[in-house]
Amino acid sequence: MLFHSPEFLFAFLPLSLLGYYLLGRLPNKLWAVGWLVAASLFFYGWWNVAFLPMLLISLGLNYLLGIMLVETPRRWLLLAGVAANLAAIGFFKYAGFLVEILNALTAADVPVPHILLPLAISFYTFQQIAYLVDCHEGRIGRPNPIRYAMFITFFPQLIAGPIVHYREIVPQIERDETFRIDQAKLVLGFTVFCFGLFKKIGMADTLAPLAQPLWDLAAGGEAAYLAFAWRGAVAFALQLYFDFSGYSDMAIGLGLMFGILLPFNFDSPYKSQTIIEFWSRWHITLTRFLTAYLYNPITKTVMRRRMERGQPVWNPRKPQVLPFLVMLAFPTLVTMGLAGVWHGAGWQFIVFGLLHGAMLVANHGWRATSAGRARIPAPLSSLLSPVKVLVTFLAVTVSFVFFKSPTLTDALTVVRGLAGMGEHGGYLYLGDTVVVLFGLFIIWALPNTQEWVGLKAHTAPKAPARERARFAAFYWKPSPTHGLMVGAVLCITLLRIFGSPPAEFLYFAF
Known part of the structure; x- marks a missing residue:
């Protein structure tokens, strides 16, 4: 069901x-x-x-x-x-x-x-x-x-x-x-559920046909030309986000309708400026599980053994190569490698996990260097922020190629296209491109669901007053405007539901 x-x-x-x-x-x-x-x-x-x-x-x-x-x-x-x-x-x-x-x-x-x-x-x-x-x-x-x-x-x-x-x-x-x-919880939960429903039906299922042709080519051993490859890869990255975050929104909305608050699972991950920040915003409950029950125990065990032997431990203020490799790089690669395996049985999932592990290690290593710790002037930092967001998003998009591909061979074929080494593919229709651009506009320019309805400000009382005020502006209110918005979203999704058979959520496979 x-x-x-x-x-x-x-x-x-x-x-x-x-x-x-x-x-x-x-x-x-x-x-x-x-x-x-x-x-x-x-x-x-x-x-x-x-x-x-x-x-x-x-x-x-x-x-x-x-x-x-x-x-x-x-x-x-x-x-x-x-x-x-x-x-x-x-x-x-x-x-x-x-x-x-x-x-x-x-x-x-x-x-x-x-x-x-x-x-x-x-x-x-x-x-x-x-x-x-x-x-x-x-x-x-x-x-x-x-x-x-x-x-x-x-x-x-x-x-x-x-x-x-x-x-x-x-x-x-x-x-x-x-x-x-509780009427307020019922209506708020229904609102969050409707937004999640729109993410799945209105966005994820619309983006799916734009992503799939890239993998259909790869199944035949054909690498797509550069623009077609990147259009398909970005479409899948957006599809996966809207699909899984849409499910999470629906779960949270349903929980509220029963008077139960479930934890957030997504917090605008594609706005992240680093891969470390990405994993604090993407599939949040999986990240905290892996951190608490895998990464931390490995790190503590390694630290204890090094201290017993009188060996130096990792100190971010005085970074050394060997402690960094043993106490940070090793646990990170093991944790993310197992995270990849958790998602599926196949070499492509192992590569997916290790690729993210390597990016996390590189990110931590950069932070440990003097250049990474240098304070950037505010004007320059503001100019660099969009660049860092874009670079992080493109890196994650490439990694998701391995996540979607049925085999490692298919994934490498798609990557060849992303590197400009392919020549196959169809036309890039304007309407399809507009759909992808609209998805990018939503993830980069608009608040996420918990910000729209004010749940983030409500559940994060330690946030700075300025942040709470910004989120409070999006509080759900029993007003005609909010009612019309939710009604329009629901009508669009119901028309799509009755117009075509429903598709399963991508994460049901895991």
């Missing part, structure tokens, strides 16, 4: 809200939470009911492990739980790829298994790994089984995130006011 499908919009969502708020009037709020769990399991099973047992088994085992870790924290038990979760992902997602590698290295002829990937296994597994770590570290108490099930299965974020923590969601559903109808 897709968020933009008629059965979701006109049947599932209204019935889910109705049952949730009716049961929320009862003294025991667990009835409403249980209703939401049942609705979420129905939503998940709608895709393929065969996936449901895997989700339920994962829920049950991780819940029991969590109780054991809360009562008697044991490191070996935590490691066993994490290993079991990773083994599940490894079997379903990477078994075929590993067999292909084995055959290539040993000239064996082992049949490559074709295993059906359970929907959203990467997302709900990461959430449960974070939950187990929090249980072991004493950050949460003994969980209630129904609330735990709701934390994992909550349908707005179940399929493609945001990746949430137990302590972000469960405290909200422990408060009685969450189950009371």
Whole structure:
């Protein structure tokens, strides 16, 4: 069931809200939470009911492990739980790829298994790994089984995130006011949902046909000429952003309609001036997961061992090459390499992750040099900012070629075109170019969704007063202007929905 499908919009969502708020009037709020769990399991099973047992088994085992870790924290038990979760992902997602590698290295002829990937296994597994770590570290108490099930299965974020923590969601559903109808939250959530719907239907699905011909050429071994290649690559970079950030907006909007605030997952990433800034704005909940549960532990382990041996540790004020390579470059490359593998089984995903790792290392290395730390005069900095934004965007666009390509060979063929080494492709129609330029205008000139509706200022009270005032100007208000805007956006998207079959979200593949 897709968020933009008629059965979701006109049947599932209204019935889910109705049952949730009716049961929320009862003294025991667990009835409403249980209703939401049942609705979420129905939503998940709608895709393929065969996936449901895997989700339920994962829920049950991780819940029991969590109780054991809360009562008697044991490191070996935590490691066993994490290993079991990773083994599940490894079997379903990477078994075929590993067999292909084995055959290539040993000239064996082992049949490559074709295993059906359970929907959203990467997302709900990461959430449960974070939950187990929090249980072991004493950050949460003994969980209630129904609330735990709701934390994992909550349908707005179940399929493609945001990746949430137990302590972000469960405290909200422990408060009685969450189950009371809040007209402001309902309308605000509906507004955010509509903007996300427009991003997906109005922008991402419109850009998709402009990007695909570039990869169709690559599948035949043909590299596109320079302009055609860059038009297609930029169109895909925009499609991916509008598709995934549109899903995240819809998830946040749906959460608000149920009285639950989910974390932001995007914050205008294509306005970033460096690759470090990009990863603080793109897929934010994945970045924080990788930082907290992979990058930081690796860095701390390396630092501890170097200190035990009396070796120098990394000091940004007095940078040295070896500590930089060992304590910053190594953890970064490992983390981003595994992030690439998390997205998919294939050499192209490994290259995607390592490419971003290399860019992050280069960015950190530049910052550590005297030139990188030099203070640039304000007038010159203002002039350089658009250049840095453009360079970062183009670098990310090239990396996304590997993300989209079905094989590494196809990705390298597309890159040949981006380097001006191709000669194939079709006409660049003016209308198509206008669509791409309109997408660039949206990402660079307009506020993002949380800025439009004032959520960013509301959830970032530590921001400077000037920033809060700027965002406050976009607060949603119950005014005719805002109503007409939301109504127009909804009409456009509904016309598109009924005019053509809905397309799946790109991140459903991961």
